[in-house]
Amino acid sequence: MLLIDTDICSYAIRSRHDIVEKLALAGPENWAISMITHHELLFGSSLPTTSERTITGVRRFLDAAKSLDFDSEAASAAALVRARLREKGKPSGEYDALIAGHAIALDATLVTNNTKHFENVPGLKLESWI
Incomplete structure (x- = not known):
């Protein structure tokens, strides 16, 4: 299972060909987004400066994407991520920690x-498509 981070979703929304192709090749049954990413995309498209084109792109993407609920297992994993990174003196952004924890909980x-x-992030499997 691939969990797609917000930045990759943004590339897909802007129709970046290589990203759209990789999502298609992976197949819709093999990738999803976190409800945290879902929130980030909705927030960005709710800003008054967001173009109608972007708003439409976000809506279409979210209609096509499988958004996974952020459950108690994801919350526990995210809490551990934040705690471990703080211990190492490498705090992360809250949304990044939540998304990382969600990916870990889902394996x-x-x-x-x-x-x-x-x-x-200990135990996190990462892949870059850019």
């Missing part, structure tokens, strides 16, 4: 362009 590979945000 999924997180697909992101922001590997530096996640490379210190």
